[in-house]
Amino acid sequence: MMDIIKKIIFPFCLLAAGISLCVTAVSATQKNTVPVVQPEQTFQIDQFISPDTCGDCHAQIYEQWENSMHHLSHKDPVYSRVSQFLRKGLTDAGEIEEAESCVKCHTPVGYVTGFPKKVSDDLSKTPEIATRGIQCDYCHSAESVRQIHNNGLVIRPGQGEDDPGVKYGPFDDSEPDFHEAQYSQLHTDSKICGTCHNVKHVAFGTDLETTYTEWENSAYNSPDPEKKIACQGCHMYQRPGIPATGSTPRPENPGSATDYSVERPHIFTHYFVGANTFVPAGFGGKLKATMAEERLKNAATVSVDTSKTGQKKLEITIANVGAGHCIPTGLTDFRQVWLEIIVQDRGGKTIYQSGVLDDNHILPDTAVIFNTVFGDGKGNKVINIAKARQILKDNRIKPNQRVIQTIDLPIVPEKDSRVSVRLLYRGAPQYILNLLPGEKIGPLPVVEMAKAQVKI
Template identity: 35%
Template sequence: MRLLLSALATASLLVCGASHANNQPYAPSYLTLDGDPQTVKIKDWNSPKQCKGCHPRQFKGWQGSMHSIAFIDPVFQGEWALGEKETNGLTRNLCAGCHTAVGTVNQKVEFDPKMGKHGGFTTEGMANAGVSCDVCHTVSENNVLHTAMLENGNASFAIANDKVKRGPLSDSKSPMHKTEYSDLHTKSEFCGNCHNVFHPGNNFPIERTYDEWKYSPYAQAEIQCQDCHMVPVDTAIRVADEMKPAKDLENHGLGGKAARGGKPRDMVHDHGFVGGNFTVAPLLGVKGGQEHADAAKKRLQNVAELEAKVATQADGVNLLTVTVHNRRAGHNLPTSLTFIRQLWLEVVITDAKGSELLRSGSLDANNELPEGTVIFQNRAVDGDGKGPQHKPWKVAGFDMQNTIPPKGSRDATYAFNLPKGVSEYQVEVKLNYRSFSQATADLLLKDKVEVPYIEMTSLSL
């Protein structure tokens, strides 16, 4: 830990030095302001409610999404606060750059030690809205060439306060604001600016959702993040099955108007950005949260498939082989903080009378996974190689990687014996998922919350 904090401190000193001041004014993030920092004000950006009048469809999609609660998410806040204390504030801008870009460029993000279990962060006005309409649509530039990794990540974008709304429509006109076409908004690189996270001290990729996509069959087929996460779940399923961008699907049904009074268009993107988190929005009780949680569950229940077979060895031992296929995610399963997400197999084998011959992966009385559970997860270690490590600021590498790549698969094997005289048996296999463990919730949250999980898919033999 001492070595890691030293590395973080060194990184902070470097990026704040004169030669890096223009590239990283909000170090260690790579966020920059396309404007005058001396005159910038939070009110330079619009509240999402102002956008709702002309863009009700987009507002409805965004409201209750993980983007809408990016700043107030209590699990994120708990981890962020713990990082604030353990790194003496060196992670503040790293997280804030993406979770409240407007608050960051205005330097209105403050730590309150009295909030939550470990403290918490506050900001002002529309900066509380997290990743909101005006955050994305005032992004003016990609700062990838200014990063130490020469990769998208750690808020590698510029945000402008010039009242110009940028987006993917080349012919948009509005009586309410200036508009400008942005090719960046049509590409996955736009998303990669936040959905890649590198440790600012050692540059290790803590989160690499964008890179997982970049080297996948989806990228080769020119399928962008937007083709799966800015369309209904049923359309995302078709994109993955047909391996075509959403606009190239026959009868995609995505037409409409981008704004009230606008002209009809062949395709209008939704703004729900549905992923795999079905826990936090309902926990907060925000409007639209349950709808987004239900969509996330639907995505999870349509992304993977199981295969299983049993082979009897010469010594009489039976080997059950379970194969998990990543059929419809354009990134790894799981993705994001792969050392925290939990994707696991639950296997129960019984004889004809119902007596258990094998059980693996069933949650215990403490809502935790028992030892020996097959879990598709990366194992993080610190700078001394010690793990598992679950605090992002301490991660220096992975000593085990077991996530499932796009269109790829992983196998798991279980051995079992049949009692003498028993020839019939039944195998039940489930693939389960949750965003974090019970121990993580207990560490980060002040109030006790039992972490739910979802059965993604199952099969019987």
């Protein structure tokens, strides 16, 4: 069946079991890119059950998910402002198609029920349930994955509260009173995350986000089941005080899925904490901001080798010890992970500095920054991902990778000089936030991921 569908070029709808499945093939404007086939499913909005209803029984899980980045994916002010800004003034058809596509992942329940289909739709008319982002009934209706990018989840929601249908999850012996339950291998696999956490430009095929692929190619995707750690193995083991990274313990979380069901050895947590401290805090999710700091502080290490300062060289080693993907991952043209380096002589006078934010919170161009830079296809940097036709730079730190950065000092530092190096994280560059129309956003919090201080 899928083979036949993949060959069809024009929009095509198929009626099966009352579900209409529409298939559109998106044209590839670059000769050597494979067309991105995007079959589309359509449902009625009242088929979806509110997270509040799920929360009536799964109270703890609801509390963890509330004000997570998944809950906030539609309301997130940084996302909303950036998506509106990127859409403005575009004329190229492929660029417009990309700039309109955001709602597919950020407002998925709206997208699969027909509104919004585009960023330029009147989003104030978004049905209330769809404003609640990536929610219980969306993930737990997922049956399979059609493609591991641009949200290829195939879902089968029920018919609303009167007939909730099957909720898919990790248990093979669950007998809930409200809905049916079924074991789903997919829910235990990184693929359920990867389908949204791999983002390709819809027209040009450029890899915009590659978190799943980075994990897939890492040692965390071990063929040995004892050593394999899926996304869930870190992100759905975290709880306050237990960051559950590659460099910290990931103990099980015994408990029960509702307050009246059986004790299980592990209940997967639903905080979905990454690195975002700013957005959850703005919605009263201060705990999630703290948990994001705990995650960032257990992701990397830095160390300094001063043995070559006589040749005016400083060697800094940065190691990704805790993340199952690159540091940074996700929107890595946007995220800032950089080195702040300060060298002071015996008397405390600064003889060298790099990566120090200026008074307007702008990071100087000379800073050592680990990121991705997109280009327009002719070698010029672009900040609008809708225009991204090529990758100009990618020096991010891969899982378990150790990177040595050599710094040229202006002079030979005297004995007893002090070197301070910090690896810092910030969600977005201030100069881009300054371009967004309307009320100013920022400065965003800067989190110290790791530091090293040595005397020469």
